[in-house]
Amino acid sequence: MLTVESIDVAYGRAQVLFGLSLTVAPGSLTCVMGRNGVGKTTLLKAVMGVLPVRSGRVEFDGHDITRLKTYERVRLGLGYAPQGHDTFPQLTVWENLQVVLEASPKATKESVDEALDVFPALRGLLRNKAGFLSGGQQQQLSMARTLVTRPSMLLLDEPTEGIQPSVILEIEEAIERLHRETGVAVLLVEQYLDLALRLADNFVIMDAGEVVRSGGREDLQDPSVRQLLTV
Numbered sequence: 001m002l003t004v005e006s007i008d009v010a011y012g013r014a015q016v017l018f019g020l021s022l023t024v025a026p027g028s029l030t031c032v033m034g035r036n037g038v039g040k041t042t043l044l045k046a047v048m049g050v051l052p053v054r055s056g057r058v059e060f061d062g063h064d065i066t067r068l069k070t071y072e073r074v075r076l077g078l079g080y081a082p083q084g085h086d087t088f089p090q091l092t093v094w095e096n097l098q099v100v101l102e103a104s105p106k107a108t109k110e111s112v113d114e115a116l117d118v119f120p121a122l123r124g125l126l127r128n129k130a131g132f133l134s135g136g137q138q139q140q141l142s143m144a145r146t147l148v149t150r151p152s153m154l155l156l157d158e159p160t161e162g163i164q165p166s167v168i169l170e171i172e173e174a175i176e177r178l179h180r181e182t183g184v185a186v187l188l189v190e191q192y193l194d195l196a197l198r199l200a201d202n203f204v205i206m207d208a209g210e211v212v213r214s215g216g217r218e219d220l221q222d223p224s225v226r227q228l229l230t231v
């Protein structure tokens with residue numbers, strides 16, 4: 001479904017991704033892991049077209065999307081929940097969802113309802129300003145907003161970062177349910193190995209802008225994999 005082929009990505013003169021390749025099969029959940037600063041967020045930004053690639057190619061659902069604008073990629077079915085839950089803090093939860101509804105052609109009132117079904121905790125918070133929600137609630141709102149566009153593939157950048165264990169579990173269950181019930185493909189950046197072990201069909205481990213290891217869930221148990229993840 002998603003093929004990233006040997007991409008180079010740089011911030012100005014500082015190159016961050018070096019000939020990175022990966023594939024995500026339709027309906028599968030692939031976990032991207034690796035230490036801080038290895039380029040995980042940069043990879044998702046390149047897939048979304050938030051950052052240009054210097055060379056290489058990105059293909060999604062049979063389309064060459066390498067040079068497409070971000071909104072064109074969203075229209076093709078890519079959904080992105082960036083790191084650090086970016087919501088509109090001055091708007092209510094309801095308004096945050098409405099903004100997406102108005103901005104995207106595929107979104108409907110039903111897709112807002114469906115997104116709220118995935119994160120039922122948000123239903124009781126619809127009139128609250130997003131800026132006053134807890135980190136975990138904001139993360140759920142950020143993911144719900146992405147769902148309103150009805151993506152066929154979700155890119156989630158550390159949805160559990162800085163969130164208390166009980167809420168992590170809620171987020172994990174929501175991802176699991178979504179993946180299982182709707183068959184949406186997921187590319188999940190996640191540092192929390194236990195969660196990856198429960199959710200991932202496949203994983204890739206990045207180091208210094210390259211994929212240094214990849215495999216199926218069972219390979220995650222391997223001690224050499226753990227070593228690549230310890231600081």
Ligand SMILES: Nc1ncnc2c1ncn2[C@@H]1O[C@H](COP(=O)(O)OP(=O)(O)OP(=O)(O)O)[C@@H](O)[C@H]1O
Nearest residue numbers: 011014016034035036037038039040041042043083
């Ligand atoms: N806007 C930017 N300008 C210049 N360098 C950047 C920029 N954003 C990130 N970098 C650098 O690119 C490298 C990769 O950053 P990136 O955010 O992709 O890492 P990451 O794997 O997502 O880390 P984390 O686990 O901390 O989220 C880092 O060395 C970082 O300092």
Ligand SMILES: [Mg+2]
Nearest residue numbers: 040041042083
């Ligand atoms: Mg990151």
